[in-house]
Amino acid sequence: MRDLTQGSIPRLLAGMAGFIGFGLIVQTLYLLVDLYFVARLGGPAVAGVAAAGSVMLFVMALSQAVSVGALSLIARAIGARDAAGAQTVFEQAIGMAMVAGAATLLAGYPAGGSLMTVLSADDRTAMAARAYLFALLPSLALMFPGAALGAALRAAGIVxxxxxIQSATVLLNAALAPVLVAGWGTGHPFGVAGAGFASSGAAAIGTVAQVVLFGRLDTTLQLRAAAPRLATWRRIAATGLPASGEFLLMFVISGVVYWALRRYGSDAQAGFGIGSRVMQSIFLPAMAVAFAAAPIAAQNHGAGRADRVRATFRATALTGSGIMLALTFLCRLHPDLLVRVFTGNPTVAAVASDYLRVVSWNFVAMGLVFSCSAMFQGFGNTGPALAGTASRLVTFVLPVILLAHWPQATLHDIWRLSNASVVLQASVSLLLLRRAFRRHLGTPVSGRGHVTESIG
Structure with a gap:
């Protein structure tokens, strides 16, 4: 257990973000490894994996209901020195995760095929998407217990x-992918399904390792079975569901873009799939800073250290914006360097590079969105983050639907519209965070180095 209410905040942020960032990179490599080997199977296979990857975003969204709720409640309990309360939340989060994982399998196999047909531009893409998704579903189900375990450790400052463990599972996935996708050493390739099998096998082994080693990773929280407490489930859900809704809206936004790109063909869909996947990957350093900020803010909020909560936001926003500015220059100058490894199709590569070059203008704004979201998690009130993302339904989704029916619309129109909507989202998030600061932290005392804590 690590006390995040003491010590230099920039140093805490940098130390935790380094580990978290590496872990996020490792996690993202699951899909990048799959994409690398699947790219050798052609454009429809890449587009199919990208379409099925949107379901991963959907399941990740659902897992946030457990992960964010557990992290915020456990971290605040730790900050308040309430060990029993932290243990109760952890036990109930594990129970929720097991139920959610089982539900993912029960719903995914019957409904996944129809969804892939809707999202895909043609029959070949839909067939590839279904094969990959059905093989990937076990790893998606394991996201829930993995998220609960990871949230508890992050709340305790253990990263x-x-x-x-994540690094080891990615190495395993990278080793399995060429064997199962291309049939290296066996002569029995599974194609796109092999990529899903590789991810599921590696995820299963990684989850077992997490469970076995959990007792050695944290000496305070105990991994044990407990009867469901619906009141605690409601507390976790009340904090986590808005964050889950935020990710679900991202799934909707991604799905609408895939749908709108059908008129441009599978190469456009594949290019967007590669470009968006690369963009998510290069965002990882800024996301790591935000992920590190959430438990720091939560522990200090639980301890009544309003001054350190404000300092956490300042450090997070400055660091995240600096990272995103550097990434903007990278994508403006040489986006082709980031996408060429994933495709030999010049049309797909051109779409992916162009996407990164245009949308890079919103990177700094997205970094501010990440920073605000971390603070809302620290307060245990993720509703404002959901409101910020929901604004994109009006500023992006509806216009994209209209553009899809406008014959003169180009891909650039969609990318530029995305830029404008992200900037507006960042503005909304900052305004809501300012209000949250006043509600949870009170008003800074003039001439003093701390902030008075508001009552209630």
Whole structure:
């Protein structure tokens, strides 16, 4: 257990973000490894994996209901020195995760095929998407217990050992992918399904390792079975569901873009799939800073350290914006360097590079969105983050639907519209965070180095 209410905040942020960032990179490599080997199977296979990847975003969204709720409640309990309360939340989060994982399998196999047909531009793409998704579903179900375990450790400030486990699972996935996708050494290739099998196998082994080693990673929280407490489930859900809704809206936004790109063909869909996947990957350093900020803010909020909560936001926003500015220059100058490894199709590569070059203008704004979201998690009130993302339904989704029926619309129109909507989202998030600061932290005392805590 690590006390995040003491010590230099920039140092805490940098130390935790380093481990978290490496872990996020490792996690993202699952899909990048799959994409690398599947790219050799042609454009429809890449587009199919990208379409099925949107379902991963959907399941990740659902897992946030457990992950964010557990992290916020456990971290605040730790900050308030309430060990029993932290243990109760952890036990109930594990129970919720097991139920959600089972539900993912029960719903995914019957409904996944129809969804892939809707999202895909043609029959070949839909067939590839279904094959990949059905093989990937076990790993998606395991996201829930993995998220609950990871949230508890992050709330306690423990990030190094989970990163090591994730690294090992990615190496395993990278080893399995060529064997199962291309049939290296066996002569029995499974194609796109092999990529899903590789991810599921590696995820299963990684989850078992997390469970076995959990007791050694944290000496305070105990991994044990407990009867459901619906009141605690409601507390976790009340904090986590808005964050889950935020991710679900991202799934909707991604799905609408895939739908709108059908008129441009599978190469456009594949290019967007590669470009968006690369963009998510290069965002990882800024996301790591935000992920590190959430437990720091939560522990200090639980301890009544309003001054340190404000300092956490300042450090997070400045660091995240600096990272995103550097990424903007990278994508403006040489986006082709980031996408060429994933495709030999010049049309797909051109779409992916062009996407990164245009949308890079919104990177700094997106970094501010990440920073605000972390603070809302620290307060245990993720509703404002949901409101910020929901604004994109009006500023992006509806216009994209209209553009899809306008014959003169180009891909650039969609990318530029995305830029404008992200900037507006960042503005909404900052305004809502300012209000949250006043509600939870009170008003800074003039001439003093701390902030008075508001009552209630």
């Amino acid at each position: 190094g050992a989970p990163m090591a």
